[in-house]
Amino acid sequence: MDIKKRIEQLSTELLRHQHLYYVKAEPEISDLEYDRLFDELVELEKKYPQLAWPNSPTKRVGSDLDNTFPEKEHTLPVLSLDKQYTIEELEKWVSKTINNAGQALSFVVEEKIDGASIVLYYKNGSLESALTRGNGVVGNDVIENVRTIKQVPLVTGETSNFAVRSEIFIKKSDFGTYNQTFENKYANPRNLAAGSLRNIKSSVVAKVPLNIFSYEGFFETAFTNDHILILSRLKELGFRINRNMGFFSASKNMVATVQGKLPEIAAGHIGDLSDYVRERLGERNRLDYEIDGLVIKVNELDVRDGLGYTAHHPRWALAFKFDAPTAQTRLLDVQVQVGRNGRVTPVGILEPVKIAGSTVARATLHNQEYIDMLELGSGDTVSISKRGDIIPAVEKVIEKDPDHPSIFKFPETCPFCLSSLVKDGAHHFCKNRECPERIKRSISYFAAKDQMDIDTLGWKTIAFLFDKGYIKGIPDLYTFDYNELLNEEGFKEKKIANIKKSVENSKKKPFRKVLTSLGFDGLGTSAVSDLIKNGFYSMDRIIEAASRRDVEIFSNIEGFGEIMGQLVIRHFTDPENLALIEELRKIGLSFEERVEKPQEAEALTFKDQVWVITGSFEHFNPRSKAAEEIEKRGGKVVGSVSTRTTHVLVGASPGSKLDKAKKLDIPIIDETEFLKMLG
Ligand SMILES: [Zn+2]
Secondary structure, eight states: OHHHHHHHHHHHHHHHHHHHHHTTTOOOSSSHHHHHHHHHHHHHHHGGGGGSSSOGGGGGOOSSBBBBEEEEEOOSOOOOOOEOOSHHHHHHHHHHHHHHHHHHEEEEEEEEOOOOOOOOOETTEEEEEEEETSSSSHHHHOOHHHHOOTOOOOOHHHHHHSEEEEEEOOHHHHHHHHHHTTTTSSSSHHHHHHHTTTOOHHHHHHSSSSEEEEEEEEEOOOOOOOOHHHHHHHOOOOOOOOSEEEEESSOOHHHHHHHHOOTEEEEEEGGHHHHHHHHHHHHGGGSOEEEEEEEEEEEEEEHHHHOOBBSBBBBTTTEEEOOOOOEEEEEEEEEEEETTTEEEEEEEEEEEEEEEEEEEEEEEEOOHHHHHHHOOOOTOOOEEEOOSSOOOOOEEEEEEESSOOOOOOOBBBTTTTOOOOETTTTTEEEOTTTOOOHHHHHHHHSSSSSOOOOTOOOOOHHHHHHHTTTOOTTTTTHSGGGGGGGSSSTTTTHHHHHHHHHHHHHHOOOOHHHHTTTTOOEEEOOHHHHHHHHTTTBBBHHHHHTTTTTTHHHTTTTHHHHHHHHHHHHHOOOOOHHHHHHHHHHHHOBBBBBOOOOOOOOOOOTOOEEEESSSSSSSSTTTTTHHHHHTTTTTTEEEEETOOOHHHHHHHBHHHHHHHHHHHHOEEEEHHHHHHHHO
């Protein structure tokens, strides 16, 4: 037989058997048989080195020659992801993303493997280079070492050039053994995986049982608009796809397609996404490899293009991290704060410590039950964590104070007014409405940025004015003569003028801000907005309705319910509250929100039309705005192009929908034309 032919035959066969053995775990031939073929190929390659394949299966054993790792440029963006630490934040992100996209979406949930990132580049079906992440633009080519990873396809049946993002890792159970062969120089499995990839002798790397999962593919010739179908294609080409993956979609068809193509992964309705995330969270410790979270990605590639990137992250993917950043420090003291509604909150005063880039000196301790659960006292060494932007929390006690072990107990009385604290549910309350601290807090809340936004009156100034007896309540902010402060240190004419100006400006705040600024329990921004939307657009309407003491008037508002209904009635029938409201009315605050007359209905010029939107737009950002315009005029907007589509609205960098529209000969409308159609 022709030598070249035989080498080709052996190489192809052996690569196939390597894949069967190492990826599918379904060997077709015995080890003996395999070794016989392998040895034959080694012999032939030795005799005819010019005929050996660069990606020969014999490369799996590596070489004793010293490797170099030349720097090469990535041809695809290797970005890091935005992070969140709670399922609530994750859910918010999902609905925000759907909103911004202006269409139903599917999401893919993957494990975030704690390994070494690698991008595999294939040319004419053959592995051409394997670049480390590097700085995201330039990485090191470690192809000789990557070839030794048996799960990496060296030659594939794909003719279009493509690249595959993957993570290389070592199993937890293999870490101990193999770390020994490196004289235990690696701190954890990830370091060992990353270190192995940069070992200068590939023959050494070949002995380390490295694993790989591939999770993102970029094909020069696009064939689908679905990320999940790219994964399915990668699997067909021999790549190892993590089976611990979920696909969630509003489209039953799409779910069925995925169940057919990738039966090993979880596929379900979009509403099941959070449950799946919780389930994976629970499974984490049972895995034989380390993960530090999950990655949630938009499936539709044209939507990804449309959503684009911030300066640092793609807007279409999010890392859900299991562990919030933590730090160790000492609890110096516990201070008791009393809020405007009387709730007592213990705050931990910490020895300042750096965490996730910022210095932290205080932490929330929630309530007495939380402190008891932690068995926490002053002087203890504690671990604190920071999730999202919330103030850090004390997670646990690392070591009790050896000199003065104690557990913090709430005082029996309010430290500010000395009235007895009352326990209600999990929290303690100061029920004294004359409590100076409560009044100061409610004035400060009234003036805060999110409410009346009197920015010259911060907490310190308000506390000073109150303690000195200049102001006694909210209305005094408007009636007090600030010129009296000229004698006080730190108050010059300029400062006083500024205070007067910002107090005066606050009178122009709309009714909804006034209502929120009262600080009534339960009446935050969104509840107030619901009230106004449901016909309670003036103070008088609310007071009048509350005076009827019919809970249903308010509880029927969507999102309110019985308890909120009762709260609203209680707030707006309370004599002290009503007196405050009257004083504010005299001052001239806005007590009514003019509800605009509903817009004249647009003529239904788009009636019976079915639109698909792709790409991004100058005037319609997010592009849901374009969808609104279409729907206002009686048209329908759908996610994908079909024979039923009547128009395709195309913006900058459109996705594959444009190609499909062209194929189906559907009218293509650009932004300029669309604006004309809207009139
Ligand atoms: Zn008090």
